[in-house]
Amino acid sequence: MGVTLTTAEIVYCYHWRTSHPKSDMRQIVTKTGKRWRCQQSLDAIKSSKKEREAFGKKVTEANKQDARKTHRLTLGIKT
């Protein structure tokens, strides 16, 4: 019946709810313990984080411009 993959070679991925070869997986430590995540899911997190940061920057910039416009810059609140 051919080659049987053992559990040592296949790891369950919490991100995709499926299993990947262990070589594609990275073990990360979370609050609830060690988890295996595949490289793809880690990349997905990274890119979504980048998008969020870009969005945050836009909001900060908008706030700054608003503050400049209305001359409401308060001492001690510097970004």
Ligand SMILES: [Zn+2]
């Ligand atoms: Zn995965």
